[in-house]
Amino acid sequence: MKLRIRHVTRYQFDDPVKYGLQQVRKTPKSSHQQNVLSWSTDVKGGRKELAYEDHHNNTVELLSIDKNAELLLVTSEGEVDITQTDGVIGRHLGPSPLWLYKRGTEYTKAGAGVRALVHETDPKAPDLQRLHELMAQIRKAVAYQTGSSDPAWGAEEVINHGQGVCQDHAHVALSCTREMGYPARYVSGYLMLNETIEQDAMHAWVEVHVHGLGWVGFDVSNGISPDERYVRVATGLDYGDAAPVTGSRVGGAGEALSVQIEVAQQ
Incomplete structure (x- = not known):
């Protein structure tokens, strides 16, 4: 497309x-x-x-x-x-080592809220199944609400407030997946919406590195893996790297x- x-x-x-x-x-x-x-x-x-x-x-x-x-x-x-790849991006590229993306940040510090969400998933399930379960749990715990969040909120504050925007969903997902041992990164990009051409902000989602597949994208806010409507622009440990x-x-x-x-x- x-x-x-x-x-x-x-x-x-x-x-x-x-x-x-x-x-x-x-x-x-x-x-x-x-x-x-x-x-x-x-x-x-x-x-x-x-x-x-x-x-x-x-x-x-x-x-x-x-x-x-x-x-x-x-x-x-x-x-x-x-090209449609069902969210599979593939092998890691660039100068930063893969282990860097397991590192926490101020936005993605894990606490009781994050560990509770991780606990809701089945550790014995295949990687993709467990990750999709996690994203569904995050979407259930944090309602998408435009204008409802503070840009300074970290993952635990987002969970405590129970609402946020795509940036908040991404930070919670990063915190949870890193707590589970996966390398994960924030993604900033463009998304073609079905109902309108005009928008007032870029979109955000996450990519998780899965053994045997490489980087795989997950958009918590929309409950899907990115398809051909998504354009990747910048990645990083959190919003600050990809703003x-x-x-x-x-x-x-x-x-x-x-x-x-x-x-x-x-």
């Missing part, structure tokens, strides 16, 4: 920016089940300084914000061809941010 994607991020500042840098992770890569046919990033109110691949094998663009800019507009767009934009600036008080994403079948 060929998908056409357009991702526009607009920053309006009440006070001019004196200095600013951004790391942008919006660029898909050709690998495994996806082939990037075209991709470009256009910047108004700033410029692209360079692009590089980080230790998670993500494409990162470094942008500088123009001095005294009151508007920054970043437009990324292109076409990607996706679409990170950075810092001097000045630029009174920021107003808007995001517009369009994903459609070509």
